[in-house]
Amino acid sequence: MNTLAFITPDGSWHSQSLPGALANMAIFAIVGVLLLLICFKIFDKAITKIDLETEIGKGNVAAAILAGAILISISIILAMSMS
Secondary structure, three states, rough: OOOOOOOOOOOOOOOOHHHHHHHHHHHHOOOOOHHHHHHHHHHHHOOOOOHHHHHHOOOHHHHHHHHHHHHHHHHHHHHHHHH
């Protein structure tokens, strides 16, 4: 049996070894971060009146707080959907 198998023979994602668990953790982390960035970009484009990245670059603290709240909200949603 391959210890780095991402899906065990019973069809679950629970690894039977430490390297397999670390590999699964890395995959979920990469997928989670990519989805977070994609969702943030979609949300930023949906808000047509302000560009959050430009406003944060100008030093707008309110825009930075809004962006942080958006990222935390998306992170919670992604974490709940992955568990």
